[in-house]
Amino acid sequence: MGFLDIPGLGKKHYHEYGTGNKPLLAFHGYGMTGRQFHVLERSILKEYHVYGFDHFFHGESKLNGWTEQQIIAGMPKPIVKAYMDEWFKQHGRQRFSVLGYSIGANIALILVEEYADLIDTMILMAPDGLSVYKGFHFLTHRPIGKYLFKHVTKSKWLAPTLLKSLKKIKFIDESLYQIAYNEIDTEQKRQDVYYTLNLIRLLKPDTTKIVQLINKYNIKCRLIFGKYDNLFPMKAAQPFIDKLPNAEVYEVNMGHWLVTKQLDEYLVNLP
Incomplete structure (x- = not known):
């Protein structure tokens, strides 16, 4: 585990796990921590070395000196680039992949928007950010x-x-x-x-730009939705999906709560 000390923001905590050697920056759902994806041990963790970030107000990530007024105003979208500036300082500028579940998908998508030329794979699970909820x-x-x-x-x-x-x-x-x-x-x-x-309310990905970049750089995309998810269902993301001819899209017999051993088993047994 470690911290990214981001100027003007605070300390962003991350967990490291997985037996693979390809870096995967992962962003969890509400109420969890960056360890959320550790249950995907037979699928994701065998292929990737995961850097799972705690959202602010979760785990050990701490805002530094922000007032309630600043929090409610929201974190400016360009600050997300500062995550990578600090991560590159620690681990070197290199290619990587991204994973986002639920509200964490917003940050994963913004990283695609900013660093498409360095990204190999984008994995989204029950993602926010593909349409307006x-x-x-x-x-x-x-x-x-x-x-x-x-x-x-x-x-x-x-x-x-x-x-x-x-x-x-x-x-x-x-x-x-x-x-x-x-x-x-x-x-x-x-x-x-x-x-x-409120803090993340301004972190809205530009999906039109992201589609263009994914297709331009041939980023591998895997999108997973819960068939019974009423929060971020696949039908809401369909306009985005339709513009990605090479995306792998799956709708599993689950609800919004996707990141489980059941999903790990499903991913392992994909053709």
Whole structure:
């Protein structure tokens, strides 16, 4: 494990694991850490040496000197390049691959946008960033949504009540309800949700540019979706997929919670 000391941002913590020798920069989903992908030991880890980064407000990554106002304003997209500047200082400028699950896919996609000429493979699992997810956009960009988000996350009873209502009207399913509920059951967790989603709200990949770069540099793409994922389903990403004639696209019999031993078994047995 190690840290990237990023000027003007803070310390970005990363985990190292895997028995392969090809570098893979990996970005996890909400509520996890950079160790999330360690369960993919028979597939991903045999091929790659993983550098799994903790998001801020997760694991051991720490913002340095940022005020609440700065956090809510969001982290500027160009800062993502600073991740690589520091990583290259430690490990040398070299070719690499990227992996992103859920909200972590945004950073993986931005790295493709910025370093396509150095990237061999892009692996996305239940990815955010390929289309606009209206729920997150409402909470972090619309005035009424921002107001509600702030007050709901500061309340002990509003957040659970809202989740139950969303499940009742089938906006979210039982699995998403359980995942979300486990992330709001304490005051600290509710604050971390609020800070995390606001901090990353400006990290929106330019998918048109990314498609052009993937095709130009023949970047290998593997896109994996959960058949029962109501958060980031394959149908929402279909316009992106249709522009990548050589992409490997899989829809597995799972929900949003993809990074499991079950997925590892699925990947191992691919033709």
